[in-house]
Amino acid sequence: MASYILRRGLLALLVALVVSFGTFALFYFATDPAQTIAGEDAPPEMVEEIRQEYGFDRPVSVQYVAWLGGVFQGDFGESYFWKQPVGELIREHAGVTIILALSSLMVTILIALPLGIGAALKPNSWVDRFALSTAVSAQAIPNFWLGLMVIILLAVMFPIFPVSGDATWRHYVLPALVLGASSVPAVMRLTRTGLLEVLGADYIRTARAKGFMGYQLIFRQALRNALLPVVSVLAVQLGHKLGGSVVTESVFSMNGLGRLAVESIFNSDIPTVQSLILIFVLTFVLLTLAADLINAWLDPRIRMG
Amino acid sequence: MNTQPLLDIRNLSVEIPTESSTLKAVRGVDLELKRGETLGIVGESGSGKSMTALAMMSLLPPAARRSAACINFDGADLMQASEHDFAVQVRGQRIGMIFQEPMTSLNPVYTIGRQLKETMTLHRKVSESEAEVRAIHLLEKVGLPDPASRLKQYPHELSGGQRQRVMIAMALMNEPELLIADEPTTALDVTIQAQILRLLRDLQQELGMSMILITHDLGVVSRAADKIAVMYAGDIVETGTTEEVLLNPRHPYTQGLLECVPGYRNGALKRLGSIPGIVPSMTGTVQGCAFASRCPRAVDTCRTQTPPSQEISPQRMYVCHDPQETRDWQPSPAPGLSQDMLVSPSQGQTPILSVNSVSCTFSVRRGMFGKRIPLRAMNDISLQVNKGEVLALVGESGCGKTTLTRTIMGLQQPDTGSVVLNGQRIETLPAMQRARMIQPIFQDPYSSLNPRKTIGEIIGKPLAVHKLGSRQEQLAKTYSMMELVGLPRRVFNSYPNQLSGGQRQRAAIGRALIMRPEVVICDEPTSALDVSVQAQILNLLLDLRDELDLTYLFVTHNLSVVQHMADRVAVMYLGEIVECGDRDDVMLNPRHPYTRALMDSALSIAPGEIVPDLGLSGDFPNPMNRPAGCAFNPRCPIAEQVCRERAPAPEIIGSSLVRCWKAQPSSDRPIA
Numbered sequence: 001m002a003s004y005i006l007r008r009g010l011l012a013l014l015v016a017l018v019v020s021f022g023t024f025a026l027f028y029f030a031t032d033p034a035q036t037i038a039g040e041d042a043p044p045e046m047v048e049e050i051r052q053e054y055g056f057d058r059p060v061s062v063q064y065v066a067w068l069g070g071v072f073q074g075d076f077g078e079s080y081f082w083k084q085p086v087g088e089l090i091r092e093h094a095g096v097t098i099i100l101a102l103s104s105l106m107v108t109i110l111i112a113l114p115l116g117i118g119a120a121l122k123p124n125s126w127v128d129r130f131a132l133s134t135a136v137s138a139q140a141i142p143n144f145w146l147g148l149m150v151i152i153l154l155a156v157m158f159p160i161f162p163v164s165g166d167a168t169w170r171h172y173v174l175p176a177l178v179l180g181a182s183s184v185p186a187v188m189r190l191t192r193t194g195l196l197e198v199l200g201a202d203y204i205r206t207a208r209a210k211g212f213m214g215y216q217l218i219f220r221q222a223l224r225n226a227l228l229p230v231v232s233v234l235a236v237q238l239g240h241k242l243g244g245s246v247v248t249e250s251v252f253s254m255n256g257l258g259r260l261a262v263e264s265i266f267n268s269d270i271p272t273v274q275s276l277i278l279i280f281v282l283t284f285v286l287l288t289l290a291a292d293l294i295n296a297w298l299d300p301r302i303r304m305g
Numbered sequence: 306m307n308t309q310p311l312l313d314i315r316n317l318s319v320e321i322p323t324e325s326s327t328l329k330a331v332r333g334v335d336l337e338l339k340r341g342e343t344l345g346i347v348g349e350s351g352s353g354k355s356m357t358a359l360a361m362m363s364l365l366p367p368a369a370r371r372s373a374a375c376i377n378f379d380g381a382d383l384m385q386a387s388e389h390d391f392a393v394q395v396r397g398q399r400i401g402m403i404f405q406e407p408m409t410s411l412n413p414v415y416t417i418g419r420q421l422k423e424t425m426t427l428h429r430k431v432s433e434s435e436a437e438v439r440a441i442h443l444l445e446k447v448g449l450p451d452p453a454s455r456l457k458q459y460p461h462e463l464s465g466g467q468r469q470r471v472m473i474a475m476a477l478m479n480e481p482e483l484l485i486a487d488e489p490t491t492a493l494d495v496t497i498q499a500q501i502l503r504l505l506r507d508l509q510q511e512l513g514m515s516m517i518l519i520t521h522d523l524g525v526v527s528r529a530a531d532k533i534a535v536m537y538a539g540d541i542v543e544t545g546t547t548e549e550v551l552l553n554p555r556h557p558y559t560q561g562l563l564e565c566v567p568g569y570r571n572g573a574l575k576r577l578g579s580i581p582g583i584v585p586s587m588t589g590t591v592q593g594c595a596f597a598s599r600c601p602r603a604v605d606t607c608r609t610q611t612p613p614s615q616e617i618s619p620q621r622m623y624v625c626h627d628p629q630e631t632r633d634w635q636p637s638p639a640p641g642l643s644q645d646m647l648v649s650p651s652q653g654q655t656p657i658l659s660v661n662s663v664s665c666t667f668s669v670r671r672g673m674f675g676k677r678i679p680l681r682a683m684n685d686i687s688l689q690v691n692k693g694e695v696l697a698l699v700g701e702s703g704c705g706k707t708t709l710t711r712t713i714m715g716l717q718q719p720d721t722g723s724v725v726l727n728g729q730r731i732e733t734l735p736a737m738q739r740a741r742m743i744q745p746i747f748q749d750p751y752s753s754l755n756p757r758k759t760i761g762e763i764i765g766k767p768l769a770v771h772k773l774g775s776r777q778e779q780l781a782k783t784y785s786m787m788e789l790v791g792l793p794r795r796v797f798n799s800y801p802n803q804l805s806g807g808q809r810q811r812a813a814i815g816r817a818l819i820m821r822p823e824v825v826i827c828d829e830p831t832s833a834l835d836v837s838v839q840a841q842i843l844n845l846l847l848d849l850r851d852e853l854d855l856t857y858l859f860v861t862h863n864l865s866v867v868q869h870m871a872d873r874v875a876v877m878y879l880g881e882i883v884e885c886g887d888r889d890d891v892m893l894n895p896r897h898p899y900t901r902a903l904m905d906s907a908l909s910i911a912p913g914e915i916v917p918d919l920g921l922s923g924d925f926p927n928p929m930n931r932p933a934g935c936a937f938n939p940r941c942p943i944a945e946q947v948c949r950e951r952a953p954a955p956e957i958i959g960s961s962l963v964r965c966w967k968a969q970p971s972s973d974r975p976i977a
Contacts, residue, residue, distance in 0.1 A: 202406050203412040203413070207412065208364055208392075209476075210427065210475065211395075212427065214392075220423070221412060225412070300461070301459070304459070
């Protein structure tokens with residue numbers, strides 16, 4: 001098991017490095033960082049001077065290694081645009097994103113799992129139809145529109161929650177709801193089909209022949225098997241939420257990593273973008289790894305190979 | 306003494322509404338079972354046996370509707386019991402149940418121990434440790450070595466036979482009064498089959514339980530049941546004691562079933578009897594006898610009037626209009642095949658197929674990142690198949706049969722040794738020529754035919770692939786092949802799912818033979834089929850051999866099929882051929898202890914006879930963990946020091962080749 005974790009961890013690191021180098025290189029071929037720092041109208045001598053000073057004249061691979069070496073020592077470089085260390089920037093913004101992602105994941109789980117289980121218990125009943133229509137509409141409604149709608153409804157018409165910002169826990173309720181809703185269809189459907197499939201399995205027939213029925217049958221026999229695929233999807237969804245809640249953060253004017261990333265890209269702030277991408281990729285692969293480990297813990301067949 | 310029957314079912318019916326009509330899966334079944342008695346329910350698939358059992362347990366699929374005058378179990382009518390009563394008082398508590406598929410019937414994510422214990426803690430106020438004591442006790446009873454440590458294992462760590470033992474132990478946790486075993490041995494290897502059946506029989510007698518044994522295998526019921534109910538199309542057509550029903554069957558269906566069993570008439574190379582068609586689905590109102598359409602002796606009355614129940618004694622009845630011939634039925638030899646077929650093909654001929662000292666080792670990773678471990682799938686295998694001969698290859702799952710057949714077809718490269726087909730090494734043959742010389746027929750006609758192609762396309766495909774002849778000629782050839790394998794022209798445009806299992810296997814045979822190969826490799830071609838259909842397919846294969854001058858390599862684990870089909874037999878164990886010789890030599894006078902155990906495990910129809918004790922200990926070994934010395938030594942009843950140290954080389958004894966240090970000369974063993 002230990003070597004399994006180690007190997008998967010190394011693999012995850014490799015993936016993260018490849019992706020981050022790819023984006024690093026792309027940036028350097030697509031834009032001229034010296035020009036960006038100097039400004040559009042700067043005289044060529046000044047641009048050249050900056051190029052020398054920042055070391056942009058070195059080969060891309062050398063620059064990448066230099067940057068990566070810094071990263072390993074906790075130094076993500078200096079933001080050209082915000083004129084402060086990138087590490088500091090990220091720390092300032094990460095809290096908002098992490099709280100938002102985790103709370104929206106809770107929203108997803110609290111809505112999707114009960115709906116999925118209820119739908120699987122009584123296929124084609126009103127619960128099932130309700131769950132299905134919820135899934136279809138949640139999938140069809142664009143996230144930003146849903147955000148605007150809940151703002152109009154719950155912040156403007158009935159001012160229960162604040163319209164925007166990230167100062168108190170009350171600020172997080174609406175964005176968590178909106179962001180959480182986006183993952184409900186996938187998770188709900190997977191729970192439903194997974195559980196339905198498991199309920200048709202031979203070992204469930206065995207359990208019924210042993211005298212299990214109703215909720216005991218679901219919770220003590222079926223659910224663990226049905227949740228295996230759901231765990232993997234939840235991990236991916238959490239990854240999306242940690243890395244890409246750009247729309248939700250923008251709609252609710254929250255100062256998270258998503259907005260930081262967008263603004264850095266608009267301003268060609270290469271050190272910030274690079275660092276963010278490295279962090280997003282790492283988060284994603286580590287979450288996938290975590291999902292695999294949870295599955296291995298749930299399923300002895302994976303654990304023992 | 307309580308003379309009241311434990312179980313008394315009156316007029317049980319199960320109906321399943323479908324879109325267009327209602328399927329009558331069970332039609333008015335009456336059953337009676339005394340305490341301590343074993344009832345065998347026999348019939349083809351679709352006869353309603355399992356539905357009857359599930360109805361007793363109220364475990365029917367949600368759409369099914371159940372009705373009965375009564376299902377009296379120990380004096381209480383189960384028809385009045387609610388779902389809650391069933392779960393709390395009946396299932397797992399007073400009636401235990403074992404299912405066919407041991408590989409999938411245990412929950413994969415929980416330990417054996419938890420699954421055993423919860424059966425008890427669910428129903429009784431017992432502590433965890435009390436339940437554990439009982440679980441260990443029962444695991445010991447069902448013959449699992451080291452039961453205490455088994456509790457911590459998960460189902461995937463056990464073999465099929467071990468899992469079925471766990472299933473049995475689980476069903477017995479609460480000392481049920483009735484045990485329902487639904488095809489408990491069907492999915493297991495033959496030697497394991499005999500062990501499990503013996504175990505069930507012993508436990509039933511020891512615990513004084515009643516048992517209902519549902520099976521399609523007449524050999525199984527003949528050894529384990531006190532009385533038999535034969536089911537057809539949802540109804541019981543004949544009942545009686547095991548002896549009466551099997552030795553003196555009255556219903557034409559029972560008679561037909563018995564004629565289909567290879568070896569029942571003690572003659573090999575005879576055409577088997579067969580029952581044409583399949584069990585009809587009973588929908589709408591049923592007119593006349595349900596069996597009339599397949600009955601060889603049906604008269605007009607059978608098609609119009611419901612047959613009466615003929616009662617011979619209170620325990621013995623059959624449902625039939627009872628024409629005179631039915632009463633006079635004798636298990637007489639059916640018309641044999643032509644005389645020259647009974648003669649083994651000439652000896653000393655150059656073999657059409659020869660396998661020369663083939664070995665093959667795979668390396669298998671244990672666990673996702675575990676060490677690579679060598680798995681020796683074939684070890685120094687040599688075989689010769691002569692033209693026109695049927696060589697049966699016998700062995701349990703995991704013995705390397707599949708690797709050997711793949712090697713013979715040139716789909717797998719051996720590490721050492723060679724396969725020579727008609728004087729040419731198989732790997733030097735171009736694919737086209739190879740396809741015209743050797744073709745396979747697979748076990749499962751449900752998955753070996755492409756579901757999106759029509760039968761005509763499937764059979765004619767090889768011609769199209771090899772661009773043989775014009776489109777017209779290909780079509781003509783396809784039609785004549787369909788005729789040859791007994792498929793009606795109208796199924797040309799049907800898809801595989803519209804055909805019955807037997808018809809699909811006919812299509813698979815047609816596809817294999819359309820290239821006119823000389824050698825056909827039949828890999829368990831009938832094991833997925835009902836016994837009546839199996840007989841049709843075996844007859845067809847023998848006829849085709851005659852007509853097309855074919856040579857068969859017949860892979861099977863069914864010894865009565867071997868007895869019926871083979872000229873010579875090769876027995877395989879853990880990647881080695883341990884015995885090879887003429888059929889009668891190998892089957893009647895086995896020299897290798899493994900062959901002997903195999904032959905003993907064949908459950909021929911012998912009412913009242915006990916299930917043989919094979920003297921084999923343990924399960925089929927894991928090929929990754931080959932024992933030192935003779936591969937068979939850990940299970941061998943006569944192993945000695947030398948067997949544990951050195952591997953025996955093949956040796957010629959009589960007409961057979963045997964790989965054993967202690968192979969017995971022929972006179973030591975009485976002819977079975």
